[in-house]
Amino acid sequence: MSEQTGADAARNVSADREISADGAGDDYEHHGGFPVYEPVKAGPNYGTFVETFRRLQDLMVSTHAPDDVIDRAIEQTEALVELLAPYEVPEGRSPAGFNVELPGRGSALLLPWKIEKFGEDGVRERGMFRRYHLGGNGAAHGGTLPLLFDDLFGMVIHANGRPIARTGYLHVNYRKITPIETELVVDGWVDRVEGRKAYCKAELRDLDGNLLADSEALMIQLLPGQQ
Numbered sequence: 001m002s003e004q005t006g007a008d009a010a011r012n013v014s015a016d017r018e019i020s021a022d023g024a025g026d027d028y029e030h031h032g033g034f035p036v037y038e039p040v041k042a043g044p045n046y047g048t049f050v051e052t053f054r055r056l057q058d059l060m061v062s063t064h065a066p067d068d069v070i071d072r073a074i075e076q077t078e079a080l081v082e083l084l085a086p087y088e089v090p091e092g093r094s095p096a097g098f099n100v101e102l103p104g105r106g107s108a109l110l111l112p113w114k115i116e117k118f119g120e121d122g123v124r125e126r127g128m129f130r131r132y133h134l135g136g137n138g139a140a141h142g143g144t145l146p147l148l149f150d151d152l153f154g155m156v157i158h159a160n161g162r163p164i165a166r167t168g169y170l171h172v173n174y175r176k177i178t179p180i181e182t183e184l185v186v187d188g189w190v191d192r193v194e195g196r197k198a199y200c201k202a203e204l205r206d207l208d209g210n211l212l213a214d215s216e217a218l219m220i221q222l223l224p225g226q227q
């Protein structure tokens with residue numbers, strides 16, 4: 001039997017609790033006032049598209065090019081904007097963020113980490129902070145860690161079988177410098193539940209097991225109709 005990957009597990013969990021266009025198979029009231037999302041499948045080259053964009057983001061913050069090169073970069077970027085603009089769609093209609101097999105689920109906003117484990121007992125992701133995420137002196141920008149944790153907690157809630165929740169608070173303890181361009185692992189889980197309130201925890205470690213940062217968040221289940 002082939003081994004199930006984290007992405008397979010995430011896809012299966014989502015399919016089990018399928019949120020179909022008519023809401024069948026899911027008591028959609030439990031997801032507050034969220035619109036009904038149908039996962040938008042990425043085409044075969046979408047991952048390459050996002051990765052190329054991420055490489056560009058890395059170069060944006062790590063180059064010092066001459067003015068004529070910047071002028072050419074503007075021209076080429078404007079051409080890219082012109083190419084893509086006609087295909088702009090409303091929230092929930094782009095593949096960005098829906099494709100669990102891609103780093104950051106295919107969203108350029110999210111950290112390009114891959115889901116390794118996705119279950120009721122927690123979610124694990126593996127990846128790197130890149131040059132784009134640099135704060136100073138080789139460390140990831142402190143603001144990028146809450147992004148990693150917040151998105152992880154969203155997935156932890158989903159994997160735990162709970163309805164959509166919003167973050168009430170998110171606390172981060174920065175225990176050690178988090179290096180960029182170094183493979184790291186983050187684990188998140190539901191620690192305890194009190195009615196609508198799910199208290200979640202997470203730990204970010206290097207591959208030697210050193211704890212770099214940990215986080216606790218209160219994820220609050222939305223009321224019917226709540227945005």
Ligand SMILES: CCCCCCCCCCCCCC(=O)SCCNC(=O)CCNC(=O)[C@H](O)C(C)(C)COP(=O)(O)OP(=O)(O)OC[C@H]1O[C@@H](n2cnc3c(N)ncnc32)[C@H](O)[C@@H]1OP(=O)(O)O
Nearest residue numbers: 010011014100150151154155158166167168169197220223
């Ligand atoms: C496979 C594919 C997977 C895809 C997965 C998707 C991943 C997506 C990932 C994206 C994930 C991104 C997720 C995001 O980033 S969500 C974006 C960031 N969060 C927000 O914008 C939330 C803004 N805030 C609100 O909307 C409201 O305040 C909410 C809805 C949160 C609560 O307002 P509401 O009026 O409904 O409730 P309440 O005020 O009666 O509070 C209820 C209870 O909670 C307690 N309380 C509240 N706040 C705090 C606090 N700060 N510390 C301690 N306690 C707090 C409160 O005392 C009360 O307790 P109790 O008296 O009942 O005991």
